Amino acid sequence: MTDSLATTSPFPAARSVGAASPCRRAFRAPKLWLVLWVLLFPALNSAKLAAHETIDVERANALVAAADEAATLTKKADGAGVEGETRFALGMVLVEATDILNRDLAAHSGRLTVNAELMLKALAQRDLAPRLDEAIGRYRMPRTPLEEAIRLSPEALYAPRARFVLLKAQFYESFVLDPFELLGIGFDDLERQIAEAEALGTGLSSADDAEEASFIHAIDLARAARLARSPEVIRAYTDKAQKALAAFAEAYPESMRAAATRMVLKSIDAVQ
Numbered sequence: 001m002t003d004s005l006a007t008t009s010p011f012p013a014a015r016s017v018g019a020a021s022p023c024r025r026a027f028r029a030p031k032l033w034l035v036l037w038v039l040l041f042p043a044l045n046s047a048k049l050a051a052h053e054t055i056d057v058e059r060a061n062a063l064v065a066a067a068d069e070a071a072t073l074t075k076k077a078d079g080a081g082v083e084g085e086t087r088f089a090l091g092m093v094l095v096e097a098t099d100i101l102n103r104d105l106a107a108h109s110g111r112l113t114v115n116a117e118l119m120l121k122a123l124a125q126r127d128l129a130p131r132l133d134e135a136i137g138r139y140r141m142p143r144t145p146l147e148e149a150i151r152l153s154p155e156a157l158y159a160p161r162a163r164f165v166l167l168k169a170q171f172y173e174s175f176v177l178d179p180f181e182l183l184g185i186g187f188d189d190l191e192r193q194i195a196e197a198e199a200l201g202t203g204l205s206s207a208d209d210a211e212e213a214s215f216i217h218a219i220d221l222a223r224a225a226r227l228a229r230s231p232e233v234i235r236a237y238t239d240k241a242q243k244a245l246a247a248f249a250e251a252y253p254e255s256m257r258a259a260a261t262r263m264v265l266k267s268i269d270a271v272q
Contacts, residue, residue, distance in 0.1 A: 055100050060119035063100075066093045067128055084152035088162055090128075091145035095165055097123060098130040098141045105138065135183055136176050141169040160203050164213060167196050171216045179219060180226055187227060194220045215257040218244035222264045242268055 070090035077083035097119060104116040112120065123129040130139040146162040153159065170193055174185045182190065197217035204210040221241035228234045245265040249258045 055104060055113070055115050055119065057115050057118070059100075060115050060122075063093055063097050064119060064122045064126075067097075067123065067126065071126065071128070080152040081156065084149045084156055085158065087145045087152065088149035088156075088158045091142075091149060091162065092165070094123075094128060094130065094142045094145060098139050101130060101139045110137070133173070133184075136173060138173070140173055141165075143169060160200060160205070161209070163196065164200055164204055164209050167193065167200060167213065167216060171197075171220070180223055182223070182227065187224070190220060190224055190227070194224060211252055211255065211257070214244075214248055214251070215255075215261065218248045218261055219264065221245075222268065225268065238268060241265075 067090060070086055070093060074083060074086040074090060077086050101112065101116055101120060104112055120129055128142065130142050132138075133140050143166060146166055149156075150159050150162050150166075170185070170189075174190075174193075175181055175183055185193075194217060197213050197220060200213045201210060201217060204213060218241065221237055221244050225234060225237035225241045228237055242265060245261040245268070248261045249265065252258050
């Protein structure tokens, strides 16, 4: 790997959409943000996390080396299918790197540890580093490699997984704490996200991914019900949200996400 990360190298780290009308002001889920935050950063449940590195130098080196390899193979790829696979591989490396950076950031009071800084610097030198978004307080996942992989080979075996990873990024990066205060996306974007989550729900090979896609779909329907302007659209999305939230809670009764969907469903029912 070029530009290896040595342990001795010291490298120092919107507005909401659709304000609630009086008739919908009660439709809030005050504890939902906490559930979503735990889902976003599950490793933070560990009491030891804040006292230790979330990434060691070997893992940092391995991720940068994997990014180098995928980028090199992409340049040598012969045909759309092969190039799509290499871009998907690169995209998934960047997904893991972004996840690690965000966990490290959250675990250390908004400051990256030395190893995380080193990895970020190495990725930046390759124009592959995720961007820190001050508005949401997290690094945004670089989406281009996965988007290009899907474009090059939309029917490839990796395509559903790539689409799901992009869906997750779009969802979790669209709010800070309260998912009903959209940040960086509009109502049209939310509707496209709903359609994508619904389309992916039954086509994912991983049961965990299918559960999360269904969860995102149900929460997004509830967001649309609350943020819509037209009474007709509000009624339509409210009906869909109630059905999707109830179905999710019934299908995954032991899931932490079910607790979130029950909270939102209760909030919707309270204003009916």
